[in-house]
Amino acid sequence: MADIFQKCLDFPDAKFVKASGLYPFFKPIASSSGSTVHYNGKPVVMIGSNNYLGLTHDKRVMQKAKEAIENFGTGCTGSRFLNGNTVLHDDLEQKLSRFIGKEETLVFPTGFLTNLGTIGCLAGPGDIILSDTENHASIIEGCRLSKATVITYRHNDMKDLEARLKEIPSDKACLIVTDGVFSMTGEILNLPELIKVKKRFPQVRLFLDDAHGLGVLGKKGEGTAGHFGLTKEVDLIMGTFSKSFASIGGFLAGPPDVVDYVRHKARSFMFSAAMPPASVATVLACLEILEAEPERLAKLKENIAIILKGFKKIGLAFLPSETPIISIFVGDEGKAFQLVKDLFENGIFTTPVCYPAVPFGQALLRTSYMATHTQAELNKVIEVFARLAPQYGILQNQVVIPKELIQQTATYNFAALA
Ligand SMILES: Cc1ncc(COP(=O)(O)O)c(C=O)c1O
Structure with a gap:
């Protein structure tokens, strides 16, 4: 007899790792000051x-x-469609439009729901x-939900993207979707x-x-498009508040007609409860601070440089990065x-990146840094x-x-760290 639960009974992976005492996930943090947290009765x-930005x-x-x-x-x-909209949500949308440099913005309950709903309703x-x-x-x-034909191109490889585009008949509507800063390696999109x-x-x-570019790149933290002075050329920009903006929620910014269509068509927006008011107020406060204190961005860059310099001195096998995400190859x-x-036992809280987030046997240690x-x-x-x-054999002379x-980040200047 077929049983929908059978796959759960046959799922040994997590149980196996738990039994080994090495399960690295769901660590219950007892309290936090941001850059240091308490876990198992001690600071890490x-x-x-x-x-x-350390704004939490x-x-x-x-x-x-x-x-x-x-x-x-x-x-x-x-x-938000019904009873969940507040003046705070509307205020945040207006301020984000100015901050990002787009005409209109729509705030979603999370970044995941922003991608799901937007891509899911725009493409078909x-x-x-x-x-x-x-x-x-x-x-x-989001791509799956849309039922559009999805063509993948080699990571951050614009020649491959062009080759794929050339194969597509010119009467077909096309959407390129990409991260601005890639979440596992910190690499910036070309x-x-x-x-x-x-x-x-x-x-x-x-x-x-631009989940990981916001609050990090650009003169005022406006993200990857601003960093390159190309905001006008990018049709739609999404971001999340679950990173630099110390909260939870997401947004889509773009032309008014497109944003309004998404407002009335994206089911993950329409049929999900609005961001809680405290979360919206948090983002509004973060935006104010970011505008008033550009030195926060400078401090973040300073901290990134300290770590890169330190890791380089040790000879650690880290991936080139210009962002707060600095991954180490394990x-x-x-x-x-x-x-x-x-x-952990030595007082440092890190997270592993394993298959399926990266190819099997290419596990990374994703480390990330704060202005604080x-x-x-x-x-x-x-x-x-x-x-x-x-x-652990994770020095550059111990591992390939x-x-x-390491082909990434063409603009990276190692010499500056010497
Ligand atoms: C690149 C990227 N996009 C979207 C999301 C989803 O954001 P949220 O945490 O707001 O759901 C994340 C979060 O991990 C992310 O890294």
Whole structure:
């Protein structure tokens, strides 16, 4: 007899890793100051979060969130379409439009739902979506939902993208979807080249997921498109508030007609409850701080440079990066889990990146940094890696990083770190 639950009974992976004592997921944090958290009764330096600007614990941000709870309660208890819209949501959309540099913005309950709903309703059967092979899972799900024909192109490879586009009949509507900063490696999209290619194909539109570029790249943290001065050339920009903006939620920014269509068609927007008021107020406060204190971005860059310099001095096998995401090549999955455990025991909280997020046998340790990490915390990270790396064989002279992982970031200037 067939049983829908059979696959669950036959699923040994998690049980096997748990039994080995190396299961690295779902660690219950007891309390947090942002850059340091308490786990298992002791402080650990957090280098596994997306809190790039460290704003989750800014007193002004926390105060605004508290005030929103006082005024609106803890939740919206309904879709924005019906009872869940507040003046805060509308205010946030207007401010984001100005910040990103697009005419109109729509705020969703999460970034995942933004991708799911937007891609899912904009493209349809008969349309073509061109998707980078390393795009985020939420993009992949949005593509599936759309029922469009999905063609993947080699990661950040604009020659391959162009070759795929040439094969598509010119009467077909096409959407290119790509991350602006790739979440596992911190690599920045080659947007200037992508735009050059796009201009040769007038029927093509571009959708940019800038979850990890927002609050990090651009003069005011406006993201990847702003960083390259190409905001006008990108048709649609989405972002999340679950990273630099210290909250939860997502948004789509673009031309008014398109955003309005999505507002009335994206089922993940229409049939899901609105972002809680405290979460919206948090983002509004973050935007204000970002505009008033550009030095936060400078501090983040400074911290990234300290870590890159430290890792380079140790000879660690890290992937080139210009963003707060600095991944270290480990290779074997089991070794990555053991290393994460060892790092914990030495006061460092990191996260492994394993199959299926990366190809099997190419496990990474994804580390990420905040503007609010102190020099002492960063020193500790470098000191612990210097001690553990040789025994794990993760020094550059001990391991060969697959070529496709280090071809990235053409603009990266290692010499500047010397
Ligand atoms: C590139 C990218 N897009 C979208 C998302 C989804 O964002 P959210 O956490 O707001 O659902 C993430 C989150 O991990 C991401 O990294």
